[in-house]
Amino acid sequence: MPPARDQPAAFVPAAGRHGLTALYDPVVALTMREERWRARVLEEVQRPSGDPPVPVDRVLDLGCGTGTLAVALAQRLPGAVVAGVDVDPAILERAAAKADRAGVRVEWREARAGRLPFAAGTFQRVTCTLVLHHLLPGDKIAALRECRRVLQPGGRLVVADWGRPQDPVMRAAFFGLQLLDGFGPTGEHARGLLPARIAAAGLRDVRRVERLRTPAGTLEILVAERS
Numbered sequence: 001m002p003p004a005r006d007q008p009a010a011f012v013p014a015a016g017r018h019g020l021t022a023l024y025d026p027v028v029a030l031t032m033r034e035e036r037w038r039a040r041v042l043e044e045v046q047r048p049s050g051d052p053p054v055p056v057d058r059v060l061d062l063g064c065g066t067g068t069l070a071v072a073l074a075q076r077l078p079g080a081v082v083a084g085v086d087v088d089p090a091i092l093e094r095a096a097a098k099a100d101r102a103g104v105r106v107e108w109r110e111a112r113a114g115r116l117p118f119a120a121g122t123f124q125r126v127t128c129t130l131v132l133h134h135l136l137p138g139d140k141i142a143a144l145r146e147c148r149r150v151l152q153p154g155g156r157l158v159v160a161d162w163g164r165p166q167d168p169v170m171r172a173a174f175f176g177l178q179l180l181d182g183f184g185p186t187g188e189h190a191r192g193l194l195p196a197r198i199a200a201a202g203l204r205d206v207r208r209v210e211r212l213r214t215p216a217g218t219l220e221i222l223v224a225e226r227s
């Protein structure tokens, strides 16, 4: 039987469990070297792409969570339209409050990653940070295909997410995160399959531009271009 319309669809929430969302921002700041990788993501968003270079005036942050990156994007790109999409309506309220406190405008939308409410070619950049490891393999590829669809030719996807642990210490660290977020969604990350999944979604020049050791495992920044 299909779920009743007022029941939220199943998803892995930001902190792995409903009710822990208030802890999300401090936990990420303390355990995931947040400042370093968010700065690198912003750098990749601002790095020119396309020939001739495409001006960046529409950016999507997919799985925006508490809105930290979307707010930073709006601050960095004052003339641009920034959209933040998440499946969790409660977390979008937190994100909107964060944007209000920062005095920036972000278009918040509740939607699933596999079915984005935007026309093809809407954005020059899509960011997707710490989201794909929440999705089961079929949903992951559907989300990546949607990223490609909503990107303009010459646009860029910037992903920050968990990669194959580079040593036993990182493997043990990532096991803890897998216990929280689930082995189904995180398994392909432990096996280092994310770059291949991005390429399989039709994006080209998939490159790892950063790999960080963190107390929660090996965090990678991947970029890919839209032909």
Ligand SMILES: C[S@@+](CC[C@H](N)C(=O)[O-])C[C@H]1O[C@@H](n2cnc3c(N)ncnc32)[C@H](O)[C@@H]1O
Pocket (backbone or CB within 6 Å): 011, 012, 013, 014, 015, 028, 062, 063, 064, 065, 066, 067, 068, 069, 085, 086, 087, 088, 091, 111, 112, 113, 114, 128, 129, 130, 131, 134, 135, 139
């Ligand atoms: C770990 S949080 C990351 C939040 C944010 N991107 C960041 O960098 O802090 C993962 C987010 O993905 C969202 N999410 C999970 N499944 C989703 C789906 N199918 N579609 C859209 N968002 C989803 C969760 O609600 C959560 O806010």
